[in-house]
Amino acid sequence: MALLTAENIQVTFQTRDHAPSHALRGASLTIQAGEIIAILGESGSGKSTFAKVLAGARLGGAQCVGTLRFKGGQWGSVGSRSSADVGARGIAMIGQQASLVLNPFLRARTQLAEFVQAHGVTRQQIAGRVHELLEVVRLRPAERYAAKYPHQLSGGEKQRLSIAMALACGPEIVVCDEVTSSLDTVTEAEILELFSSLRAERRVSVLWITHNPLRVRNFADRVAVMYAGRFIEIGPTANVLDSPLHPYVAELMRCAKSGISVHEDRKGARLASIPGAAPDAFESFAGCSFAPRCAEKRDTCAQKAPENASTEGRGEVECVLYER
Amino acid sequence: MSVEAAALALRVSNLNFQYKKRLTGKIAGIGAAAGLADISFEIRAGETLSIVGKSGSGKSTLVKCIVGLVRPDSGDIFIARMDYLHAAGPARKAIRRKVQAVFQDSASSLSPRMTVEEIISEPLAIHRVGNAQSRRERTRSVVDAVGLPYSFLTRRSAELSGGQRQRVAIARALSVEPELLILDEPLTALDLSIKAQLSNLLAELQEQFGVAYLHISHDLFGVAALSDRVAVMHGGRIVENADRTALFTNPVHLETRSLLAEML
Numbered sequence: 001m002a003l004l005t006a007e008n009i010q011v012t013f014q015t016r017d018h019a020p021s022h023a024l025r026g027a028s029l030t031i032q033a034g035e036i037i038a039i040l041g042e043s044g045s046g047k048s049t050f051a052k053v054l055a056g057a058r059l060g061g062a063q064c065v066g067t068l069r070f071k072g073g074q075w076g077s078v079g080s081r082s083s084a085d086v087g088a089r090g091i092a093m094i095g096q097q098a099s100l101v102l103n104p105f106l107r108a109r110t111q112l113a114e115f116v117q118a119h120g121v122t123r124q125q126i127a128g129r130v131h132e133l134l135e136v137v138r139l140r141p142a143e144r145y146a147a148k149y150p151h152q153l154s155g156g157e158k159q160r161l162s163i164a165m166a167l168a169c170g171p172e173i174v175v176c177d178e179v180t181s182s183l184d185t186v187t188e189a190e191i192l193e194l195f196s197s198l199r200a201e202r203r204v205s206v207l208w209i210t211h212n213p214l215r216v217r218n219f220a221d222r223v224a225v226m227y228a229g230r231f232i233e234i235g236p237t238a239n240v241l242d243s244p245l246h247p248y249v250a251e252l253m254r255c256a257k258s259g260i261s262v263h264e265d266r267k268g269a270r271l272a273s274i275p276g277a278a279p280d281a282f283e284s285f286a287g288c289s290f291a292p293r294c295a296e297k298r299d300t301c302a303q304k305a306p307e308n309a310s311t312e313g314r315g316e317v318e319c320v321l322y323e324r
Numbered sequence: 325m326s327v328e329a330a331a332l333a334l335r336v337s338n339l340n341f342q343y344k345k346r347l348t349g350k351i352a353g354i355g356a357a358a359g360l361a362d363i364s365f366e367i368r369a370g371e372t373l374s375i376v377g378k379s380g381s382g383k384s385t386l387v388k389c390i391v392g393l394v395r396p397d398s399g400d401i402f403i404a405r406m407d408y409l410h411a412a413g414p415a416r417k418a419i420r421r422k423v424q425a426v427f428q429d430s431a432s433s434l435s436p437r438m439t440v441e442e443i444i445s446e447p448l449a450i451h452r453v454g455n456a457q458s459r460r461e462r463t464r465s466v467v468d469a470v471g472l473p474y475s476f477l478t479r480r481s482a483e484l485s486g487g488q489r490q491r492v493a494i495a496r497a498l499s500v501e502p503e504l505l506i507l508d509e510p511l512t513a514l515d516l517s518i519k520a521q522l523s524n525l526l527a528e529l530q531e532q533f534g535v536a537y538l539h540i541s542h543d544l545f546g547v548a549a550l551s552d553r554v555a556v557m558h559g560g561r562i563v564e565n566a567d568r569t570a571l572f573t574n575p576v577h578l579e580t581r582s583l584l585a586e587m588l
């Protein structure tokens with residue numbers, strides 16, 4: 001069953017001295033219970049805005065359109081009071097910088113206790129629940145970590161503590177926005193491992209936001225690629241990484257793979273790259289957002305936006321090449 | 325001077341540096357910065373050495389020694405065949421012109437209110453190169469070389485994207501015709517497709533201007549395409565320094581293997 005459905009989410013920020021900023025231009029995604037989805041996109045593509053919409057965060061004065069459904073029930077329009085309530089109960093969000101949520105003056109157990117308390121646990125249960133959460137995020141031995149202050153933790157440990165805080169409310173979906181982007185790859189691998197077991201043990205769904213396609217292969221069930229505020233390709237991980245449908249995703253994977261193919265023996269060999277840059281949020285365009293950079297574009301691409309096409313077993317794509 | 329020595333853009337020999345006790349306490353607290361232990365390597369004119377190592381391995385300390393922000397305890401640094409550590413006054417300034425640097429976060433080092441033209445021509449003014457007219461011409465030629473249109477000259481750095489800002493930083497560094505460019509993780513913060521564009525640009529610029537690169541990176545992604553040699557740093561030492569093909573196909577040190585394993 002679909003746990004959460006986001007339909008045609010559009011978010012436009014009104015800025016004082018600029019044109020309106022279109023952070024999301026109609027993003028749709030369905031998340032199944034117990035599923036790990038990687039959201040892959042370059043900076044400015046709208047990933048964080050999408051995460052905030054799901055988590056029910058306030059989007060300071062932005063104009064929001066679209067619907068969210070949680071377990072089949074309508075949950076109100078995006079950015080409304082009711083969506084914030086559901087978000088607060090069922091969906092937890094973790095960001096790139098643990099330091100933003102950790103209080104430097106509190107021991108781990110005190111920080112966690114505050115979160116546990118806020119979610120209807122009796123006084124007697126608090127200590128036990130704190131211990132359990134530290135165990136869940138593998139901060140072991142829990143007694144020792146409970147007494148530590150944030151500055152006594154490594155970057156990876158701080159991130160684990162912030163994950164424990166997010167799990168305090170018993171969420172069904174955890175949205176992770178570039179959680180490992182400032183960590184080294186070994187620590188990143190440990191955190192991926194942690195989320196894999198959380199999913200296995202507790203059946204939580206994970207929305208894993210990242211800009212690095214090389215790290216999601218053995219982790220995510222599906223990959224959703226975001227470009228200029230829309231999901232332009234969604235499919236099973238191996239398909240998206242190894243035989244992508246959308247020309248942008250194909251080019252992106254060529255970039256990624258040429259950076260790790262180390263066997264060419266001639267110096268001066270060039271990496272695969274994509275000319276130009278993605279449109280920024282201030283631009284408006286009628287047709288396909290990738291058309292200006294696309295090697296396979298047709299005459300119509302600049303004028304007509306592509307329709308969403310489902311391909312048998314390989315997922316969905318928004319590109320004229322797949323329209324029927 | 326031997327014929328071979330004449331062709332060196334950078335020679336670092338037996339460099340040692342320890343952070344002072346008072347500082348190490350603090351630094352260790354935020355994740356350990358190694359000093360430098362007996363670092364020696366060379367970069368030939370027009371070639372690239374990449375130094376790769378995890379965070380805390382000492383890469384940034386090494387860069388600080390070479391750009392003169394930190395004074396090593398012992399050892400020698402020859403830049404463009406001139407003794408950098410023992411030079412003073414105008415001689416030191418002349419050497420400083422031969423080595424320029426591009427950092428990961430050039431946004432923080434470029435004043436947001438300066439125009440691109442001011443940013444790029446600033447080193448020319450500092451080193452009193454030519455007159456106003458020739459500086460303007462030089463600025464236009466490097467802007468062109470890094471693939472930005474002239475219309476960018478009047479923009480301010482705050483209006484640029486991350487990739488454009490790195491292009492400006494590269495143009496600024498090239499303006500004074502250095503022999504050596506220090507590239508301290510210049511691509512790390514960029515998106516993949518932009519990273520690849522800039523890596524290719526750096527390769528082209530080296531072919532065009534014959535400038536040598538000391539390229540610093542915390543991982544091996546894209547390093548093969550840019551390098552002649554690759555050195556691996558670990559705990560303040562260079563633990564392996566090999567021809568690029570040899571390093572990737574026949575890594576010897578454990579740290580090198582671990583970096584290679586991380587790549588995939």
Ligand SMILES: Nc1ncnc2c1ncn2[C@@H]1O[C@H](COP(=O)(O)OP(=O)(O)O)[C@@H](O)[C@H]1O
Pocket residue numbers: 013014015021022023024041042043044045046047048049050060280281282
């Ligand atoms: N508060 C805001 N006001 C104006 N524009 C914004 C705001 N937040 C995000 N944007 C714009 O929306 C676009 C998408 O941003 P974001 O969701 O942060 O992307 P990502 O997380 O993929 O980097 C960007 O162009 C950004 O500048």
Ligand SMILES: [Mg+2]
Pocket residue numbers: 047048049177178
């Ligand atoms: Mg973001």
